[in-house]
Amino acid sequence: MNSIEGKVIKFNKPGELGYKRDCLNVVGKIICEKEINFKTYKNALLKMWGNPQEVAITDIGSKKLLFSFKDRKKGLQIMQNDLWNVKGNVVNLRLWREGESVFEVDHDFMKFWIQVHGIPHDLMEKETGIVIGEMLGVLAEAEDPKVDGVLRRSYLRIRVSINIIKALPTGFWLDREEMPPLWVFFKYERLLDSYCFNCGILGHEKKSCKNPTAMAC
Incomplete structure (x- = not known):
């Protein structure tokens, strides 16, 4: 059996609208030294944002959260607002652009x-x-x-x-x-x-x- 490692693989993009195009996907990084409690930050942010409908939040590790907004307009409105913070820690929100790995989203x-x-x-x-x-x-x-x-x-x-x-x-x-x-x-x-x-x-x-x-x- 041939190993997949060491190969460069190319995928054809789906012809129909896919997940990323339907939703606005945002990666947030908590700027702090201490470890964070995912549930605490998730609930606090949802409350500050007015509990928007149909938004999925996933813990991706390294103090980063993935927010997927079905309502793109609502997601963009949240990103355009002033600094969001939880427990005094700033949340840096950045778009997850097509072609990027979630680990490549720049929070610098x-x-x-x-x-x-x-x-x-x-x-x-x-x-x-x-x-x-x-x-x-x-x-x-x-x-x-x-x-x-x-x-x-x-x-x-x-x-x-x-x-x-x-x-x-x-x-x-x-x-x-x-x-x-x-x-x-x-x-x-x-x-x-x-x-x-x-x-x-x-x-x-x-x-x-x-x-x-x-x-x-």
Whole structure:
């Protein structure tokens, strides 16, 4: 009998619509150091999502869960909302795309709403937020801080996909030419216990951190 190992096999795709096309399949990763209880996270997420109908949730190990939404619109709406968290731990939701193995779904990046504080008022423009967002990662959205030409807040607000394997950037020095450099700092919205305020890494608490301190002003 010939061994299947070492062979490269190609399958023909079904002609009719299959499981993946009918449903929206999403892989969520719990960003934490501790082991998780599958049932606890499953029940908590379903409750936060309003107990949507016809969604299957499977534990695939390594703190990852597979969510299969029959209602694609509902699944996309859940993904577009702000950070989901259970017991203070962020759940990073990513699409499982056709052609990928479930183990290839990339959880290294995550979208955040970020507040940019300390910008001089003459730079309080949407365009400034766009430049900062594109330097941070992949910019998804930049809000205009002005309504009818009037400032409505003292900071910029941007939504950016950032590499969470590295320390989250804390801010930057702004060159003001004839004035001293100014520290502009970031606030990440809805980050809870899973964010370490010592090193800036997601997934563990400050009390257990042995990493170098993240840059700060």
